[in-house]
Each structure stands twice: as structure tokens, then as C-alpha cells.
Amino acid sequence: MSEPESANPGTADPPDPAGTVTAATPTPVAESKAGDRSPWNWLLFVPIVVPLVTAFFNQDSPRLFGFPVFYWLQLAFVLLGVASTTLVYQMTKRRG
Amino acid sequence: MWRDHLTEIIVFTLLFLLVSAMGFVAARWRAPKDMAHLDEWGLGGRSFGGWITWFLVGGDLYTAYTFVAVPALLFGAGAAGFFAVPYTVIIYPLVFLLLVRLWSVSHRHGFVTPADFVRQRFGSPTLALLIAITGIAATMPYIALQLVGIEAVLKTMGVTGESTVARHLPIIIAFAILAAYTYQSGLRAPALIAFVKDTLIYIVILVAVIYLPYKLGGWGEIFDAADAKFDASPSPGDGILLNQNNQLQYITLALGSALALFLYPHSITGVLASKNRDVIKRNMSALPAYSLLLGLIALLGYMAIAANVKPLPGATEGSVDNNTVVPLLFEQQFPSWFAGIAFAAIGIGALVPAAIMSIAAANLFTRNIYKEYLKRDATAAQEANVSKIASLVVKVGAVACIVFLDPQFSIDLQLIGGVIILQTLPAVALGLYTRWFHRGALIAGWAAGMGLGMWMLYQIPNPATKREHFGGSAFALEKFGLDTPKTIYVGLVAVAVNLLVAVIFTLILRAAKVAEGPDGTNRDDYFADEGDPRLVPVPVSTPTPRRASDDVPTEPVA
Numbered sequence: 001m002s003e004p005e006s007a008n009p010g011t012a013d014p015p016d017p018a019g020t021v022t023a024a025t026p027t028p029v030a031e032s033k034a035g036d037r038s039p040w041n042w043l044l045f046v047p048i049v050v051p052l053v054t055a056f057f058n059q060d061s062p063r064l065f066g067f068p069v070f071y072w073l074q075l076a077f078v079l080l081g082v083a084s085t086t087l088v089y090q091m092t093k094r095r096g
Numbered sequence: 097m098w099r100d101h102l103t104e105i106i107v108f109t110l111l112f113l114l115v116s117a118m119g120f121v122a123a124r125w126r127a128p129k130d131m132a133h134l135d136e137w138g139l140g141g142r143s144f145g146g147w148i149t150w151f152l153v154g155g156d157l158y159t160a161y162t163f164v165a166v167p168a169l170l171f172g173a174g175a176a177g178f179f180a181v182p183y184t185v186i187i188y189p190l191v192f193l194l195l196v197r198l199w200s201v202s203h204r205h206g207f208v209t210p211a212d213f214v215r216q217r218f219g220s221p222t223l224a225l226l227i228a229i230t231g232i233a234a235t236m237p238y239i240a241l242q243l244v245g246i247e248a249v250l251k252t253m254g255v256t257g258e259s260t261v262a263r264h265l266p267i268i269i270a271f272a273i274l275a276a277y278t279y280q281s282g283l284r285a286p287a288l289i290a291f292v293k294d295t296l297i298y299i300v301i302l303v304a305v306i307y308l309p310y311k312l313g314g315w316g317e318i319f320d321a322a323d324a325k326f327d328a329s330p331s332p333g334d335g336i337l338l339n340q341n342n343q344l345q346y347i348t349l350a351l352g353s354a355l356a357l358f359l360y361p362h363s364i365t366g367v368l369a370s371k372n373r374d375v376i377k378r379n380m381s382a383l384p385a386y387s388l389l390l391g392l393i394a395l396l397g398y399m400a401i402a403a404n405v406k407p408l409p410g411a412t413e414g415s416v417d418n419n420t421v422v423p424l425l426f427e428q429q430f431p432s433w434f435a436g437i438a439f440a441a442i443g444i445g446a447l448v449p450a451a452i453m454s455i456a457a458a459n460l461f462t463r464n465i466y467k468e469y470l471k472r473d474a475t476a477a478q479e480a481n482v483s484k485i486a487s488l489v490v491k492v493g494a495v496a497c498i499v500f501l502d503p504q505f506s507i508d509l510q511l512i513g514g515v516i517i518l519q520t521l522p523a524v525a526l527g528l529y530t531r532w533f534h535r536g537a538l539i540a541g542w543a544a545g546m547g548l549g550m551w552m553l554y555q556i557p558n559p560a561t562k563r564e565h566f567g568g569s570a571f572a573l574e575k576f577g578l579d580t581p582k583t584i585y586v587g588l589v590a591v592a593v594n595l596l597v598a599v600i601f602t603l604i605l606r607a608a609k610v611a612e613g614p615d616g617t618n619r620d621d622y623f624a625d626e627g628d629p630r631l632v633p634v635p636v637s638t639p640t641p642r643r644a645s646d647d648v649p650t651e652p653v654a
Binding site: 088 | 175178181182185186188189190192193196197309314315316317318319336337338343346347350351374377378380381384387388391392395622623
């Protein structure tokens with residue numbers, strides 16, 4: 001009964017090209033076969049990886065409203081996360 | 097003296113009494129005909145919509161301790177404490193797809209705990225028992241820590257005493273009330289109270305981040321004051337930016353903490369209580385509102401530096417309790433009535449997660465120890481009853497931890513808790529995706545990860561408190577024989593070794609043809625949604641009147 005899926009530590013479902021359906025043309029049958037797979041899911045990696053590359057923003061300037069870049073940029077990453085998850089949700093929504 | 101804080105104490109007490117009353121009334125909120133079922137008591141009937149889930153999970157993950165301890169970290173060490181922001185940014189995309197799978201398979205089979213899932217997936221009660229015990233052990237000190245949050249507030253209000261009993265009496269009373277209404281109302285109590293808690297927190301923080309910078313000369317001044325303080329301090333690790341040696345720690349701690357968060361049983365309880373997959377997915381976009389809040393709260397630590405806050409003395413001679421800086425900042429900068437509201441927000445903020453955590457720990461005991469090993473044929477009513485009693489025991493244990501042990505001990509245990517809960521990742525999180533691992537290999541990996549994690553934590557000293565062991569989670573890589581001053585988060589190393597061992601043992605056990613055990617789930621289970629006829633029906637419930645709040649899509653509000 002084991003699923004031949006790759007083990008991907010706690011993250012996004014790696015889309016299988018053969019199993020994907022485009023978000024624009026879902027059919028109920030294809031949906032249940034395809035499960036959660038969609039190429040849009042790859043977008044979720046962006047807000048996971050970007051905040052962890054501290055070397056790019058571990059500095060004081062440029063400041064914004066007095067915030068060093070290290071602080072305002074990381075707070076801005078919250079919005080990046082929201083944008084990515086919202087987009088993935090909207091694009092992979094089950095319709096009908 | 098407490099008399100100087102009378103206004104604060106009155107405001108605090110009134111708000112506390114208000115939520116206590118709500119806790120008891122919650123039993124009738126969206127009430128079922130029959131509360132004597134674990135799905136009703138422990139999961140609120142699995143019926144929560146977008147808004148309720150947002151408040152419940154938000155109130156559950158962002159605890160009072162977080163709100164007190166994260167600014168304290170920035171106050172003490174600077175940028176390193178800001179890891180809480182990337183941690184709570186990456187968590188939602190990380191679990192976005194994982195949680196809906198868990199929701200689906202849990203509803204198809206009636207799982208209440210992560211260990212229920214592991215048992216069915218890998219056909220191994222032993223592995224499930226290990227997952228359950230790990231979950232309980234990681235959750236208990238977390239509950240105790242919520243009390244540390246309340247104590248920081250009480251201390252600031254001067255509610256303290258000479259004897260052990262006098263000092264802890266307010267907390268004992270608060271927890272007795274909490275225990276009573278959790279016993280009666282189950283998960284509905286924290287769900288209802290979370291509305292009040294989060295509203296208070298949002299009000300307090302929005303006021304604080306607008307008013308305090310104005311009073312303290314602007315954000316630029318605040319960061320400069322912090323910078324000046326860290327420049328003057330002899331410690332090499334602090335500063336408003338990271339340095340060469342703690343960047344790896346910052347990254348691995350953020351990632352490791354994010355991987356751990358939704359393995360905690362109380363997080364999963366909040367997720368399983370939602371009514372469908374869409375509610376979870378929408379919340380992955382809406383919950384970051386709390387992360388933004390947390391980031392702003394963290395900066396209160398720098399405001400405390402700019403405002404010259406001096407933390408109150410700690411439990412031992414000569415030490416200071418940095419956890420008091422945020423309450424002290426509020427008291428110093430705000431009128432007493434508003435400080436009272438802020439204190440109530442923190443105090444009530446401790447009750448919501450404490451209630452959910454005790455329910456989650458109780459469910460683990462009931463499903464994976466009591467039902468599995470003590471009484472196989474337990475009825476639904478018996479299960480609910482055992483869980484209610486277990487939740488009381490858990491809370492008594494948490495209070496005992498605080499009263500009889502040094503609070504530092506709870507903080508150490510919580511640190512260990514994060515490392516050990518990560519060791520359930522291969523079975524729980526990867527198990528949702530693949531059945532490739534052998535059940536025996538998962539047990540071996542768990543043991544290896546636990547052992548290594550413990551050993552690494554034991555090796556870490558804390559120069560500030562002059563303790564030689566369990567002094568933090570930053571492990572010096574030079575202890576592995578590497579020629580570098582860099583440090584790394586223990587949990588991530590331990591779980592990597594755990595995975596490696598699990599892979600190797602899977603190959604060995606499979607080659608040796610050791611029985612794999614049945615997989616009680618099938619591929620379709622992971623995609624089932626609300627309305628699927630094959631879902632395990634939630635038992636007997638009166639058709640609850642629909643509330644507007646259920647139908648409003650959740651949007652980020654902050």
C-alpha cells in the first residue's frame with residue numbers, strides 16, 4: 001500500500017508532471033485523481049527560503065521609518081508569505 | 097507594594113472574571129445534545145469555521161510566554177531574538193499542504209491525535225505510544241511556561257509574597273478556575289475566550305507601537321538606543337544585527353522551530369477542530385497577521401531599552417528577570433487603567449493556550465495510552481470522561497512544576513520539548529506523504545534523535561546564569577571537532593540524524609524481510625473534504641443555528 005511519492009521534509013508536495021492538472025480546467029474526476037498536486041505549489045518555497053537567507057539583509061541601512069533593513073524587511077516577509085499562500089490557495093481551489 | 101497598583105489590579109481582575117464566566121458559558125455555545133464524546137469535548141464538534149479557527153489557532157500558537165519572552169530576548173541579546181519573525185513567516189507555507197492532508201485522513205478515520213494517525217498508518221501501537229509520550233512530555237512544560245507569563249505580570253503589579261504559598265496563590269486560583277471551565281466546556285472554552293484575548297492584545301499592541309515611539313523620540317532613536325547598549329556590553333554575541341557566528345544558529349533555529357510547531361499536539365488539536373480543508377488553507381494566509389503582531393511585540397524589547405527599563409530581580413540572588421521588561425514598560429509609560437488592560441491581555445493570553453495544551457495532552461493519554469493499553473473497549477462517553485480528568489491532572493502537574501521547582505527548570509524543559517517534539521517529524525509529517533519508512537526504522541530514528549538531542553543540550557553551558565548544562569539551544573560546532581566558532585540549533589541536527597538512521601534501518605529491515613505492518617489508510621483518504629460520505633460522522637448533534645461568523649471568509653485583519 002505504500003505510495004511511491006518522494007519524501008520531502010515537511011514541505012510542499014512535489015508536483016508530479018504526470019499527475020498535474022492545470023488550475024484553469026479542473027474536472028471532478030481529474031481532481032480526485034490528482035489530489036493536492038499543482039505546479040502552483042512550488043510557489044510556497046519562496047516565502048520558506050527567502051527569510052532564511054540572512055546574509056542578504058543583515059545590515060543597518062537603508063533604514064525605513066527609522067527601522068534598520070534587518071527589521072523592516074523581515075516584517076515585510078510576512079506580507080510575502082501571505083501573498084504566496086493566498087495565490088496558491090486561489091489558484092488550486094476546488095471549484096464546483 | 098500592591099496598593100500602588102490598585103487600578104491595574106482591579107482592571108485585571110474584572111477582565112479575568114469576565115473571561116472565566118465566558119469559559120463556563122462556552123459549554124452551551126454551538127452546543128451538541130451530548131457532550132459525552134471526545135469529538136465534542138476535545139475537538140469542539142469538529143465544526144469551527146474560518147474566524148473561530150483563526151482566533152483559536154492564533155491564540156494557541158502565539159502564547160503569553162511568547163509575548164513576554166521574545167521581547168525579553170531582544171532586550172537581552174538583540175537581533176538573535178528576532179528569529180521569531182522568520183520562524184512564524186516560514187511556518188505557514190511549510191505546512192500549507194501538510195495540514196489539509198492531516199485533516200482529511202483524520203476525518204476519514206476519526207483520529208483525534210497525531211499518534212492516532214501514526215498507529216493506523218504504520219500499524220504500530222508501539223510507535224504510536226512513543227509519539228504520544230513525546231507529545232505529552234513536550235506539552236507539559238509548555239503549559240508551565242504559560243504560568244511564568246502570568247507571574248511576570250503579577251510580579252509587576254506587586255502581587256507577590258514572602259512565603260511560597262502566598263507568592264503562588266493567585267496563580268493557583270487562576271488555574272483552578274481554568275481547570276474547572278475546561279473540564280466543563282472542553283475546547284469550546286478556549287475558542288470563545290480567544291476572541292477576548294486576541295482583541296485585547298491587538299488593541300494593546302497597536303496603541304503601544306504607535307504611542308511609544310512617539311513618546312520615545314521615534315523608531316530611529318529606539319534602534320540607536322539599543323545599538324548603544326549592546327556596543328557598551330561586554331558580551332560578544334549581542335547587537336542589533338547578527339554577527340558571523342550566530343547567523344547559522346538564527347537560520348537553523350527559525351527553520352527547526354517552524355518544523356516543530358505543528359508537530360505539537362495542541363497545534364494539531366486546533367487544526368482538527370476546523371470544519372473543512374478550505375478553513376485551514378484560508379487560515380494559512382490569515383494567521384500571519386499574528387506574526388506581524390509578534391514582530392512588533394518583539395520590538396517592545398528595544399523600546400524598553402530606550403525607556404531605560406530596569407528588570408525586576410529574578411528568583412536567585414543577583415539575577416534579573418528579563419521577562420518583566422514588557423510589563424514594566426507598560427506600567428512606566430501608560431496610565432494605570434491601560435496598563436491593567438495590557439496585563440489582562442497577557443494573563444488571559446496564558447489561559448487560552450494552557451487550556452488547549454491540556455486538552456491535547458489529555459486526548460493523547462486517552463486515545464493512545466488508556467484506550468490502547470488499559471481499556472480497549474472504552475465507549476465514547478468513557479473516553480470523554482477520561483480525557484476530562486486527565487486534563488485536570490495535567491494542569492495540577494503544571495502548577496506543581498511552577499510552585500515546587502525553579503521556573504528556570506520549566507524553561508529548560510520547554511527548550512528540550514522543542515527538540516524532542518521534532519523527533520516525531522519523520523513518522524507524523526513525512527508519514528502523511530509516504531509509507532516508505534519501516535515502522536521499526538522510525539522507532540530507531542526516534543531513539544537516535546532523542547539521544548543525540550539530549551546529549552547536545554547537556555553540553556551547552558549558559559555563562560549568564562553560570563550553569564554548565566542545558567543552558568540554551570545553540571550548540572557550538574567546535575564540539576563536533578570542527579574548527580569554527582559558529583553555533584547551530586540542536587533540534588535540526590538531531591532530526592537530521594533521526595532521518596538518516598530511519599533511512600538506513602528501513603533499508604536494513606526491508607532487506608531482512610521484517611514484517612512492515614499494515615497501512616490502515618489509503619491514498620484517497622488524504623484528499624477527503626467536508627461533505628464526503630465516507631467521513632466518520634461527528635456523533636449526535638443538534639443542528640446548531642448557523643452563525644454569520646461561520647460564513648465570512650477569513651481575511652488578514654491586521
